[in-house]
Amino acid sequence: MVRTVAPRLLGRQILRARFYSRFVMRDDAAKTAARLRGRRIEAVGRHGKFILITLSGGLTLAIHLGMTGGLLWNAEPGPHARAVFDLDAGRLVYDDPRQFGRIELCESMPERAERLGPDALEVGLEEFAARLAARRGRIKPLLLNQAFLRGLGNIYVDESLFLARIHPLALGTRLGPARVRRLHAAIQEVLRAAVEAGGSSISDYVDADGRAGSFQVQHRVYGQEGAPCVRCGTPIRRIVVGQRGTHYCPMCQRA
DNA sequence: ATCTATTCCTGGCTGC
DNA sequence: TGCAGCCAGGAATAGA
Helix, strand or coil: CHHHHHHHHCCCEEEEEEECCCCCCCCCHHHHHHHHCCCEEEEEEEECCEEEEEECCCEEEEEECCCCCEEEECCCCCCCEEEEEEECCCEEEEECCCCCCEEEEECCCCHHHHCCCCECCCCCHHHHHHHHHCCCCEHHHHHHCCCCCECCCHHHHHHHHHHHCCCCCCEHHHCCHHHHHHHHHHHHHHHHHHHHCCCCCCCCCECCCCCECCHHHHCCCCCCCCCECCCCCCECEEEEECCEEEEECCCCCCC
8 A cells, every 4th residue: 555655646746634533533623623734745655554744844644554455646536535635736545335444643753653562564584483482372363463573464464474474373482483484484474465465455455546457366265155165175264362263274284 | 373353543334 | 124133445443
């Protein structure tokens, strides 16, 4: 999302901001809009799953997409538009049917984003192994925990564990060096390939230009319950781990 | 510290 | 066609 939206936003000026959801924008909408007016966009980046838009005058607009949030460039605001930013050239629409996403204005980063673990795409093997050794608990909830590692969500955890041939309920501390190495490599490979493919469009995800991603066609286990494992043919199983749907191959990923 | 269930929301799909 | 129930890319919170 950052990749498609950044080139459009860089250097633009915010003429007007409008917020339509008190769930997505929890602060005073009118005050926030007033603070945004006239500012220039100096940088667009991310911190884990937080999209950070650096503005002139020392403010940052932070956007977390939640489950169904999305940024649309020059789109007509639909029934699920929760915020609209009119720029000196173009318009950015924040769309989010379920309203689990959040938009906040802060100095440099939202408080809850400050204490996250290292980025999943950047963490080195040694640091990953050390953090793993210091934690108890099952590997899947651990990988979903942004304070342990930032950036992974449900799809990419399941896909990474399959690639590394590790059971989602395996204890993190009990993974030997070979498995830790495989997992570290798998996470970066899965994320790299997913970004390359434009993300996973399960039902409605599209990038800022309205284009769907294509990584979903490469999913080996996520959403593949009952389908034969691409590696061994055993039907993919779905269980619930930490209240999240979890997909794995019972043959390739042994406990 | 780690676990579980619950909550915040809307909408699509399935089965009766 | 209607309706109940289940499911969904996330994460905070309370209580055990």
